[in-house]
Amino acid sequence: MRYLIALLALAGVVVAGLALHVHYSTDTQPCSINEKWDCGIVNHSPYAVVGPVPVAAIGIAGYAMMLVLALARRKRLVLAAAVTGLGFSLYLTHIEKDVLLVWCVYCVTSLGIISLITLAALGWLFLVRKRVA
Numbered sequence: 001m002r003y004l005i006a007l008l009a010l011a012g013v014v015v016a017g018l019a020l021h022v023h024y025s026t027d028t029q030p031c032s033i034n035e036k037w038d039c040g041i042v043n044h045s046p047y048a049v050v051g052p053v054p055v056a057a058i059g060i061a062g063y064a065m066m067l068v069l070a071l072a073r074r075k076r077l078v079l080a081a082a083v084t085g086l087g088f089s090l091y092l093t094h095i096e097k098d099v100l101l102v103w104c105v106y107c108v109t110s111l112g113i114i115s116l117i118t119l120a121a122l123g124w125l126f127l128v129r130k131r132v133a
Contacts, residue, residue: 001124002070004016012113016059019043019106031105041054042104047095055092059085064097064115066117079121085114108111 022043026101031039042048048055062085069078089111094101 001120001127002073005070005120005124006067007121008113008117009070012063012117013060013067015106015113016056016063018056019057019104019110020054020060022106023048023056033105034130035102037103037105039106041042041102041108042096042100045095045100047092047100056089056106063113075121075125079118079125081116082118084123086118089114101124 019039021033022039025040029035029038029040032041043054043056050058062081066078066081066085068080089107092107093111096107
């Protein structure tokens with residue numbers, strides 16, 4: 001299970017890296033599909049930063065941390081990080097849906113990845129507990 005989580009976390013690093021590229025780019029983005037799907041609008045909004053730090057950079061750091069923790073077999077810490085990341089991602093999804101009224105393909109993909117990591121971490125923790133019992 002730890003390898004699955006590590007692979008998903010690596011995918012998360014890639015997706016967050018693509019979002020970070022959009023954050024710093026002024027070019028037309030390939031993910032700018034129509035008026036409802038535009039990563040540029042989302043990644044250039046005031047909600048795309050926490051203080052001076054881009055949200056995508058926080059995502060890269062979070063996914064990298066989960067990758068390292070998974071490979072180090074730190075099940076509880078992986079779960080704690082995943083639940084925190086899922087909560088933050090759900091908050092950002094609310095911002096996209098209810099405030100900006102625009103979706104980002106990378107953000108939605110990241111939400112899917114962190115959801116899968118959270119489920120895998122829960123499964124990993126409970127499978128190990130079941131084996132011990």
